[in-house]
């Protein structure tokens with residue numbers, strides 16, 4: 001769809017680019033000429049991802065360990081990247097989420113999700129923005145949101161809230177930083193099955209409801225990674241020079257044809273919720289064992 005050199009000379013950081021959608025975006029950017037950087041908290045996962053991105057894209061990729069919940073960690077990562085040259089683009093993709101009845105959430109559970117999605121996107125955007133502004137350089141920021149910024153969703157309330165905050169940041173920064181040549185957009189995907197998301201959002205047979213099902217998507221299927229890449233490459237490219245402040249849905253019409261949320265989980269019993277929580281926490285424990293930060 002695009003010239004293979006459409007992103008030649010671009011240097012793009014994808015947070016959470018070691019797995020799932022972030023890794024797929026990184027492959028797309030690198031295959032179209034960009035030097036991609038990915039970050040996350042697991043060295044082994046990042047090393048494998050870099051090797052895969054280089055092989056699949058025949059392009060340039062590097063990884064840095066960083067925790068987007070920690071502003072000092074973000075600053076250290078940005079300084080390391082900028083030492084080799086400025087980024088031209090940032091994708092706020094790192095995310096955290098799990099299904100839970102809202103009344104069961106502890107402050108730490110809420111904070112884990114809010115700080116990853118909302119604070120992480122803010123810290124990374126400001127870390128790039130202030131460097132671009134100081135140097136008089138243009139830049140592109142794209143945040144990976146979800147259609148719940150328009151619909152909300154039961155049982156994932158901290159994620160819906162945090163993504164809506166980043167939607168507001170997108171519109172606000174587009175206006176504030178537009179005169180400085182910085183474009184700020186977002187995408188709102190519907191279901192694109194990944195191990196990371198499905199382990200936390202569809203851990204049991206009983207949790208398969210609207211948000212994670214394909215049968216009620218008007219286009220009757222999940223999204224494909226090539227479709228996601230096409231949108232990201234376009235938004236990141238110089239050809240997309242007059243779009244800013246927008247959140248573009250990529251969901252086959254899902255959010256326009258309810259239920260694209262977890263509303264259907266109202267049928268779960270307390271015992272089902274306990275099993276869901278145990279399954280989610282088993283997945284989290286497995287990931288934590290390989291965290292490097």
Ligand SMILES: CCCCCCC/C=C/C(=O)SCCNC(=O)CCNC(=O)[C@H](O)C(C)(C)COP(=O)(O)OP(=O)(O)OC[C@H]1O[C@@H](n2cnc3c(N)ncnc32)[C@H](O)[C@@H]1OP(=O)(O)O
Pocket residue numbers: 095096097098099100104105106107108109110112113146147159189190191192196197200201211212254260261276277278280281284288
């Ligand atoms: C229409 C669209 C359809 C699809 C939409 C998809 C939208 C996708 C959104 C996503 O972001 S999917 C990404 C999924 N990937 C991840 O979440 C990866 C990162 N995740 C994590 O790091 C963990 O999962 C984490 C739990 C969020 C954070 O880990 P951390 O090490 O910081 O925290 P913990 O100490 O383990 O836990 C903190 C706190 O949270 C409580 N908690 C954990 N799981 C549950 C649960 N299932 N239910 C209730 N509470 C839970 C845990 O007990 C801790 O609280 P305290 O007990 O200490 O008070």
Ligand SMILES: NC(=O)C1=CN([C@@H]2O[C@H](COP(=O)(O)OP(=O)(O)OC[C@H]3O[C@@H](n4cnc5c(N)ncnc54)[C@H](OP(=O)(O)O)[C@@H]3O)[C@@H](O)[C@H]2O)C=CC1
Pocket residue numbers: 015016017018019020021022039040041042045066067068069092093094095096097116144145146147188189190191192193194195196197287
């Ligand atoms: N899959 C889907 O259908 C949809 C996904 N999305 C969004 O796409 C994004 C990616 O999700 P997906 O690929 O499915 O899930 P993944 O779990 O595969 O991706 C989450 C990534 O974020 C990284 N991450 C989490 N916390 C931190 C942190 N504190 N610091 C740095 N990196 C972190 C994780 O790496 P590590 O744990 O090693 O740090 C992981 O690579 C999320 O923002 C999600 O909300 C939106 C709509 C639909």
